[in-house]
Amino acid sequence: MVSEETPICSAKGCRAPAVWVLAWNNPKLHTPERRKTWVACEEHREHLSQFLSLRGFLKDCVPLEEWEASGQGNAAE
Template identity: 40%
Template structure:
């Protein structure tokens, strides 16, 4: 990509901050075990997004994004 690594934006509505974490989750009522959805979150919203999913008892995992390699750790 020209201009450096891709910038990942937080998935929270109206947030334009750079994401620092990936929240991998699924709704077991409609997703099979091999289907995982990913929301990206900035430091300010990782807790809000995680809590929203956890309140619904969705299986989830939070992983920090590795900015230097532009991937999830």
């Protein structure tokens, strides 16, 4: 079930609840410690991970619950 507080998958056109956080940065734009995030549903996790990996941007892929429990901030930055 999706509520107003449930993050939605970052894949274009997808409205499924997110269950993964993909932490990334673009080294040409961001400092090494900076982490931008996309969130993904189960179906789009691999596609979004590959997109970021091909560009050398993907730093981590963790379950949304783990990310939130670690206090790392807003899931869809």
